[in-house]
Amino acid sequence: MSSVAVTAQTAGSGAAKAAARRRARKAGGGPNRRAGWIVYTLLGIVLLVSAFPLYFTLLLGSSDPVEISRNAVPQWLPDMSLFTQFQTVIESTQINFWKALTNSVIIAVVVSAAVVLFSTLAGYSFAKLRFRGRGPLLVFVIATMAVPTQLGVIPLYILMSDLHWIGKLQAVIVPVLVSAFGVFWMTQYLSESLPYELIEAARVDGASMIRTFWSIALPAARPAAAMLGLFTFVQQWTNFFWPSIVLSSDNPTLPLVVKSLQSNYFVDYSLVMGGVFLVTLPLLVIFAFVGKQLVAGIMQGAVKG
């Protein structure tokens, strides 16, 4: 940098910039240069490694179980026999596939909606309203994000058992209706993107507090709320630990189906893998549509959180 400073002093800043540009071109660096083939090759490998396990699932799902126990890669292309595995999994009375799918949808949708609603309410309050104890309460919310509440499973189980909720969906849903991260996320978003003028205007027009929230804050929160909803959905859809404790195979979720696939059919790997793919498929389809938003959400969360 010193050489630039010297040039700037002796020949003016314009000359320094021009010299810098020349040198930048010579060095071949610069953040704006198009990426070279090495970068694409390396990223291609990363992508291959990310996608291969899923492809491998399809392969094993189409293979003969005897072949699987003899060959690391029984065949290189999936084939139609995959659908036989799908059919077996769906029709099996031990697996309860449709019930699991319905349960997973109910849990993921209800929890996402609740987390978004409660987080937006609280986030609006923290970001835009003034009340006694606001600061300490917000600090409390942030502090709880780092607390592993998972470790409270035993009293939670006792509680669910006292309520006679064991085996029922509400045992999975109720403990995750709110999220400290969600409140923090919405507080951050609303404090930056909701102008006070809008709220004031609504109040001047005589809107009640809840009306103001409903017609002003909620629409303004939509982008962040959508992302929060997406992440909650994925999290609940893939959740296994707590559901495996309170639910049984009579009333399972999809991850529990994966577990029972393994314990019922652990010899027939083509069936297991067919089932694993079937269980993964819904989220892959959703990902194809909202993957972009997930990427954006993670990157925004990183900058804010």
Add this chain to the structure above:
Amino acid sequence: MAVLTPQRSAPGSGAPQRESRRLGFSQRLGRWDVKLSPYLYISPFFILFAVTGLFPLAYTAYVSVHEWSLLGGQGDFVGLQNFTDVLAQPTFWKALVNTLSIFVFSSVPQVILAIIIAALLDQNLRAATFWRMGVLIPYVVAPVAVSLIFGRLFADQYGLINGMLNAIGLDSIAWHGDRIASHVAIATMVNYRWLGYNALIFLAAMQAVPRDLYEAAVIDGAGRVRQFFSITVPQIRATIIFVVITSTIGGLQIFDEVRLFDSIGLGGPDQNWMTTVVFLYDLAWGDQHSLGRASAVAWLLFLLIVLIGLVNFLVTRRISSSDGVRKTTRKSSTRGNA
């Protein structure tokens, strides 16, 4: 307006004074609405969190000092008996060592690889969104599914990984037999699922690094590698700390991958890959039915997580303040990421 927090503005920027009483909501109802609404809106979170998050965590301490059976319910007060019982069990220590070992195998390579992938994604790419979505695919695969798939890839006989090792002339590895090998296999599953996710977090941090720093470095003749180590890594330090801490909290609670690594799911015949949370699960819902002892394990694990979190924080802060980067750059990087 009285209800609203005045916009924070830089001192001296001359923000317009708000006339607080002009709107005078003289109706009593309106005043109560203004006073109570903020509390009303935050109450669902605090009430539900108290009942389903805080209370259970605190109550764990109560359960841990009692004899408490899954079927029989609360028994006698036994003081610290559960803790001493647990600490005297070799399985507890084995599970603890396994957890730490799996955690190290998963977090260290994960952070390094994620930073490298992020640096690749940070280049001026064509179809940037495509690549970003590509690395995120594993995130939508449930850990249980990942575990079953990798269980096949890491099969002791005729698994793909051993097949590849044989192909290049190496011996097969007993992924389900050897203790360290099983830790590597389980850590690989964790890495598979979270690598792309963390890479995107790092990518966001990298994009917040002021581009003129790179331009200055180029002018000074720094190559790409030098730029990476002298600018990128120090600038995204706050994010590295963030990722390390979150992966600590997650890494010490590994459960799903272990439950499906073999068909029994309790960490193998010799508990070679049993983790602490699986141990807790087995105490409570396995043969022992001892909620008391499981609670003791939960508390010990809680303390461990807090402890390692603190150590993490102190070490990473020490590193970040001691390697000669001026305060100003650090400040700007925290502002970018926090």
